Amino acid sequence: xxxxxxxxxxxxxxxxxxxxxxxxxxxxxxxxxxxxxxxxxxxxxxxxxxxxxxxxxxxxxxxxxxxxxxxxxxxxxxxxxxxxxxxxxxxxxxxxxxxxxxxxxxxxxxxxxxxxxxxxxxxxxxxxxxxxxxxxxxxxxxxxxxxxxxxxxxxxxxxxxxxxxxxxxxxxxxxxxxxxxxxxxxxxxxxxxxxxxxxxxxxxxxxxxxxxxxxxxxxxxxxxxxxxxxxxxxxxxxxxxxxxxxxxxxxxxxxxxxxxxxxxxxxxxxxxxxxxxxxxx
Amino acid sequence: xxxxxxxxxxxxxxxxxxxxxxxxxxxxxxxxxxxxxxxxxxxxxxxxxxxxxxxxxxxxxxxxxxxxxxxxxxxxxxxxxxxxxxxxxxxxxxxxxxxxxxxxxxxxxxxxxxxxxxxxxxxxxxxxxxxxxxxxxxxxxxxxxxxxxxxxxxxxxxxxxxxxxxxxxxxxxxxxxxxxxxxxxxxxxxxxxxxxxxxxxxxxxxxxxxxxxxxxxxxxxxxxxxxxxxxxxxxxxxxxxxxxxxxxxxxxxxxxx
Amino acid sequence: xxxxxxxxxxxxxxxxxxxxxxxxxxxxxxxxxxxxxxxxxxxxxxxxxxxxxxxxxxxxxxxxxxxxxxxxxxxxxxxxxxxxxxxxxxxxxxxxxxxxxxxxxxxxxxxxxxxxxxxxxxxxxxxxxxxxxxxxxxxxxxxxxxxxxxxxxxxxxxxxxxxxxxxxxxxxxxxxxxxxxxxxxxxxxxxxxxxxxxxxxxxxxxxxxxxxxxxxxxxxxxxxxxxxxxxxxxxxxxxxxxxxxxxxxxxxxxxxxxxxxxxxxxxxxxxxxxxxxxxxxxxxxxxxxxxxxxxxxxxxxxxxxxxxxxxxxxxxxxxxxxxxxxxxxxxxxxxxxxxxxxxxxxxxxxxxxxxxxxxxxxxx
Numbered sequence: 001x002x003x004x005x006x007x008x009x010x011x012x013x014x015x016x017x018x019x020x021x022x023x024x025x026x027x028x029x030x031x032x033x034x035x036x037x038x039x040x041x042x043x044x045x046x047x048x049x050x051x052x053x054x055x056x057x058x059x060x061x062x063x064x065x066x067x068x069x070x071x072x073x074x075x076x077x078x079x080x081x082x083x084x085x086x087x088x089x090x091x092x093x094x095x096x097x098x099x100x101x102x103x104x105x106x107x108x109x110x111x112x113x114x115x116x117x118x119x120x121x122x123x124x125x126x127x128x129x130x131x132x133x134x135x136x137x138x139x140x141x142x143x144x145x146x147x148x149x150x151x152x153x154x155x156x157x158x159x160x161x162x163x164x165x166x167x168x169x170x171x172x173x174x175x176x177x178x179x180x181x182x183x184x185x186x187x188x189x190x191x192x193x194x195x196x197x198x199x200x201x202x203x204x205x206x207x208x209x210x211x212x213x214x215x216x217x218x219x220x221x222x223x224x225x226x227x228x229x230x231x232x233x234x235x236x237x238x239x240x241x242x243x244x245x246x247x248x249x250x251x252x253x254x255x256x257x258x259x260x261x262x263x264x265x266x267x268x269x270x271x272x273x274x275x276x277x278x279x280x281x
Numbered sequence: 282x283x284x285x286x287x288x289x290x291x292x293x294x295x296x297x298x299x300x301x302x303x304x305x306x307x308x309x310x311x312x313x314x315x316x317x318x319x320x321x322x323x324x325x326x327x328x329x330x331x332x333x334x335x336x337x338x339x340x341x342x343x344x345x346x347x348x349x350x351x352x353x354x355x356x357x358x359x360x361x362x363x364x365x366x367x368x369x370x371x372x373x374x375x376x377x378x379x380x381x382x383x384x385x386x387x388x389x390x391x392x393x394x395x396x397x398x399x400x401x402x403x404x405x406x407x408x409x410x411x412x413x414x415x416x417x418x419x420x421x422x423x424x425x426x427x428x429x430x431x432x433x434x435x436x437x438x439x440x441x442x443x444x445x446x447x448x449x450x451x452x453x454x455x456x457x458x459x460x461x462x463x464x465x466x467x468x469x470x471x472x473x474x475x476x477x478x479x480x481x482x483x484x485x486x487x488x489x490x491x492x493x494x495x496x497x498x499x500x501x502x503x504x505x506x507x508x509x510x511x512x513x514x515x516x517x518x519x520x521x522x523x524x525x526x527x528x529x530x531x532x533x534x535x536x537x538x
Numbered sequence: 539x540x541x542x543x544x545x546x547x548x549x550x551x552x553x554x555x556x557x558x559x560x561x562x563x564x565x566x567x568x569x570x571x572x573x574x575x576x577x578x579x580x581x582x583x584x585x586x587x588x589x590x591x592x593x594x595x596x597x598x599x600x601x602x603x604x605x606x607x608x609x610x611x612x613x614x615x616x617x618x619x620x621x622x623x624x625x626x627x628x629x630x631x632x633x634x635x636x637x638x639x640x641x642x643x644x645x646x647x648x649x650x651x652x653x654x655x656x657x658x659x660x661x662x663x664x665x666x667x668x669x670x671x672x673x674x675x676x677x678x679x680x681x682x683x684x685x686x687x688x689x690x691x692x693x694x695x696x697x698x699x700x701x702x703x704x705x706x707x708x709x710x711x712x713x714x715x716x717x718x719x720x721x722x723x724x725x726x727x728x729x730x731x732x733x734x735x736x737x738x739x740x741x742x743x744x745x746x747x748x749x750x751x752x753x754x755x756x757x758x759x760x761x762x763x764x765x766x767x768x769x770x771x772x773x774x775x776x777x778x779x780x781x782x783x784x785x786x787x788x789x790x791x792x793x794x795x796x797x798x799x800x801x802x803x804x805x806x807x808x809x810x811x812x813x814x815x816x817x818x819x820x821x822x823x824x825x826x827x828x829x830x831x832x833x834x835x836x837x838x839x840x841x842x843x844x845x846x847x848x849x850x851x852x853x854x855x856x857x858x859x860x861x862x863x864x865x866x867x868x869x870x871x872x873x874x875x876x877x878x879x880x881x882x883x884x885x886x887x888x889x890x891x892x893x894x895x896x897x898x899x900x901x902x
Contacts, residue, residue: 108473160295196640
């Protein structure tokens with residue numbers, strides 16, 4: 001392919017990204033180190049906002065809560081997602097496309113609707129509480145929503161497909177003859193799983209976990225809808241600062257902290273997936 | 282055996298919220314009770330009668346359509362350039378081109394909002410459209426690349442040896458063969474744009490509201506089953522789109538397993 | 539080199555078979571991968587399953603390993619019925635086509651795996667692993683990973699891993715397929731030497747008849763899920779029992795005709811003196827090796843026919859002649875050395891009745 005042709009084909013998108021993606025992010029960084037007075041931006045250089053962020057206990061707590069929430073969501077997603085991925089990778093049933101539909105359609109349905117479904121289920125006067133109350137099994141409604149529990153459940157639900165997709169790809173590439181070989185050497189199916197399949201799927205576990213963690217700490221729709229305004233996460237602070245308080249520099253600084261963490265995670269994720277594709281011959 | 286049961290439970294977990302929403306949409310009465318109290322379409326009627334929902338639906342569909350079209354064209358072109366021929370910096374370019382996929386949408390949203398405001402084009406149709414194109418094109422690139430790598434370039438060369446100009450050979454031969462990937466990518470782009478929330482939140486205003494944002498605003502303050510009808514409608518759309526992808530590209534190839 | 543001894547005639551025929559297969563049947567949908575396979579493999583024997591792809595040889599091997607459960611029939615190892623026993627509880631060692639070495643484990647860990655599963659104490663494991671690696675001549679490779687080894691080395695590790703657990707039978711699934719020609723020839727000798735030294739009963743699967751002929755004590759030729767013939771290599775070559783076996787092993791003439799019931803077969807009007815039983819009038823094939831056809835033959839041979847040379851093919855070491863009779867009968871002859879006749883020449887082609895064997899035609 002000639003260089004000219006390549007430029008014509010690739011040019012539009014690269015240009016689009018450079019102007020409407022790279023530039024805005026660079027701008028974000030610039031704003032995060034600037035000052036604002038009376039709604040007007042002054043282009044200076046100051047680390048005031050970052051200092052403010054890390055010295056205020058409230059914001060540090062929010063960061064800590066966000067990371068902890070991310071970790072819990074990741075762990076639960078892994079626990080639920082691994083059996084699913086294992087089954088999907090190894091099944092030869094003709095229902096397989098249907099199972100893929102089950103995993104993909106939540107992704108295509110949109111986050112607000114999925115939250116709504118959980119709200120119906122978990123609210124104080126929601127389906128679960130009403131049903132349990134009607135049968136006389138509880139006297140007070142269980143607090144399933146507007147707290148960390150509800151947020152965690154919904155976040156797991158939203159990001160589980162990503163975990164499954166990451167894991168299935170890796171699991172599928174494991175040579176089935178490796179498991180067979182271990183069996184001829186005396187390993188029971190259970191032992192074969194722990195000795196062969198699990199270690200070889202580690203790159204997938206890592207990749208899936210990084211992905212889900214990164215997505216979970218950036219989510220703010222779920223914490224808002226399912227947490228009321230009682231669960232505070234970093235993305236929510238960003239949203240508030242930018243769209244309510246209009247303190248753009250501070251909001252930008254918050255966003256940038258989140259960005260740095262995300263980018264770091266993504267970089268590791270890319271490294272891990274590259275190695276995974278090379279390691280399992 | 283245990284595997285089958287636990288897998289079944291997890292699938293149930295994945296599907297229950299959506300099933301609940303659909304049930305609530307058709308429920309005649311108070312949707313908190315189980316079993317449901319009768320069948321009714323009144324919430325759908327309400328949905329289709331409310332102007333803000335209909336305007337939002339129209340906007341979402343229109344934006345999604347143009348987004349899908351634009352990202353299909355731009356993405357296929359980019360994919361062609363990336364798959365064919367080795368050149369320096371290809372890996373880097375590859376990473377760059379798919380980077381919007383990896384960045385959380387809230388960050389893209391905030392960055393774009395601040396960028397657009399500086400250019401005084403915030404909350405405009407163009408702003409919304411461009412934002413959507415930026416985040417959906419990587420998906421098109423991914424699916425088209427997957428199809429292209431299976432494509433045997435000898436087909437194009439054969440067309441050229443029979444007298445077809447390279448560009449003609451592309452349109453006559455290559456495009457026909459990679460069509461599944463392009464269409465599947467476009468459908469996926471449509472879905473992402475139609476359901477897009479986080480990014481759009483920063484790019485819209487009271488006058489320019491897509492359906493998910495309208496729904497979100499509605500949900501912040503009320504639990505009216507009309508919201509369930511809106512959601513059920515969107516779920517229907519999503520299912521149609523998934524079937525579209527299945528028909529054109531096959532779900533196993535699309536997901537890579 | 540005394541071929542008779544090489545083929546293992548010294549093996550006791552009275553010993554119980556190490557592996558016995560009785561009437562194995564396996565269906566996949568409408569296809570019968572195994573259609574009544576019965577075999578007995580003797581202790582210490584190098585037994586090969588030979589056939590084209592799809593003939594059922596790999597399915598048979600996997601039935602012995604336990605990865606395939608037959609729909610009917612029994613598998614016995616050392617006299618005990620193991621049909622239905624899962625693979626990890628059978629005492630088999632298996633070398634897979636692409637070796638299946640655990641990529642995340644070192645060579646030592648790979649070889650030690652089976653011993654670990656048996657729960658042996660560490661010192662014993664270390665000793666036996668060292669022994670096994672020495673056996674395959676890779677004593678210093680313990681710390682390496684499979685990806686750091688060449689194809690030939692990987693195969694030897696796979697062998698060591700399978701043998702170290704002292705299984706009752708060693709199963710090899712086309713192990714030489716992935717190697718280049720030179721390495722393959724070398725490994726054939728190596729494998730055979732190893733098998734002799736260890737004395738383990740071995741079942742070897744291949745589609746390459748040359749491999750089978752050079753390495754095996756006995757060969758079972760399989761075709762469409764059935765065993766066509768079991769015999770030592772020489773027996774298969776010289777006295778094939780069916781048309782398929784005749785055609786699969788080496789080059790052969792297969793002349794179609796009808797038996798006269800008096801020791802001759804009528805092929806397109808030409809009466810051929812042949813060996814083998816056949817009812818008068820039955821449609822049969824005469825299997826005749828091209829190298830057994832003498833040209834410009836003298837009167838003493840049972841068969842002597844005047845034929846015209848249709849083609850001459852110079853093959854370097856040998857010369858191949860395609861001969862045609864006046865009634866349309868066609869056959870090939872092969873000679874060593876120089877080209878003696880030109881196309882168009884008329885010759886007397888002759889062969890003994892011993893070399894013309896009657897075989898039933900292939901089943902439809």
